[in-house]
């Protein structure tokens with residue numbers, strides 16, 4: 001079975017074609033700046049086990065339909081093609097960010113599913129309309145091929161009301177659907193299943209805290225394979241500190257800044273989403289730049305790093321309490337997989353909770369699943385590269401089978 005995974009953003013389109021017989025990536029790429037005067041496409045294809053072909057294009061890409069046409073031409077073309085006919089694609093799996101309460105599992109797309117996805121647009125105005133557009137373009141270009149929607153929120157739908165409700169007037173939950181939904185669900189699910197497999201356990205035998213640290217950061221408390229709590233909230237702004245997002249703050253700060261600085265809602269939104277987090281403290285949002293700055297004696301970069309690690313540590317502590325006991329912690333995503341310094345800062349002085357990192361094993365970037373705990377540690381600590389595309393493809397395949 002060959003599955004094309006699509007992640008459509010408002011001006012971008014990421015794709016990956018997988019052969020599910022051996023879960024190998026046949027082609028992968030990204031189209032960016034769709035709708036701008038100059039767009040770009042980067043495509044990598046693996047026609048044979050050892051061969052990699054790269055294609056880069058820079059030209060106007062007017063809309064997502066044209067972008068998808070370009071991808072299809074590349075996948076089937078002579079330059080860097082991996083299949084002959086689009087009909088060889090058995091299914092298309094779509095990342096959809098917000099499933100709301102309507103979707104607790106992946107589903108094959110039909111009209112009622114599209115209506116329900118659109119109904120969630122107000123909850124994810126930057127993502128859901130683009131995801132839906134990706135589905136509609138795929139329906140047009142691959143007639144007869146099933147489309148599957150896999151939701152970022154779906155894995156978190158097992159949270160109990162005490163975890164997902166905000167302590168606001170209850171009517172707002174009913175009327176406006178204000179609640180914690182959580183995000184990065186496919187990533188949390190993938191690494192949780194993977195760590196169980198690597199520990200030789202069934203996922204319903206272990207409690208795990210998954211720590212997804214990338215541009216966006218989120219954590220999940222997972223009891224026997226079911227998410228009990230997660231750090232992102234109604235939107236991906238909540239939780240731990242991120243590259244440019246504030247994470248949790250006292251909500252009264254918002255009106256205080258708005259009044260003091262005479263700032264409107266849009267600007268406030270921009271401050272919290274784009275000017276805060278690591279960037280707000282030290283002016284830099286990429287951890288690699290922050291480490292270079294720390295090495296050059298930048299005190300604010302050091303403070304940003306300390307704050308970041310402290311907040312993740314606090315969540316690990318609170319999720320240990322939520323779960324009662326934990327069997328494993330998994331680090332994943334750009335920072336989680338590559339940044340040994342940040343992982344070490346998070347795991348310092350944790351032996352009281354049975355968490356003992358082996359700092360030698362932790363050293364370096366981890367391109368594959370790696371245990372980084374001491375033999376004496378009660379809790380296993382792992383670094384596991386995430387694979388959201390594979391998770392989406394696996395769910396699509398399971399559904400269609």
Ligand code: AMP
Pocket residue numbers: 213214215216243285286287288333334335338339365
């Ligand atoms: P992601 O959103 O998962 O792609 O993660 C992107 C983020 O990972 C970047 O903004 C960096 O902060 C971080 N990152 C990537 N590579 C490294 C590295 N080698 N060392 C430290 N941080 C890294």
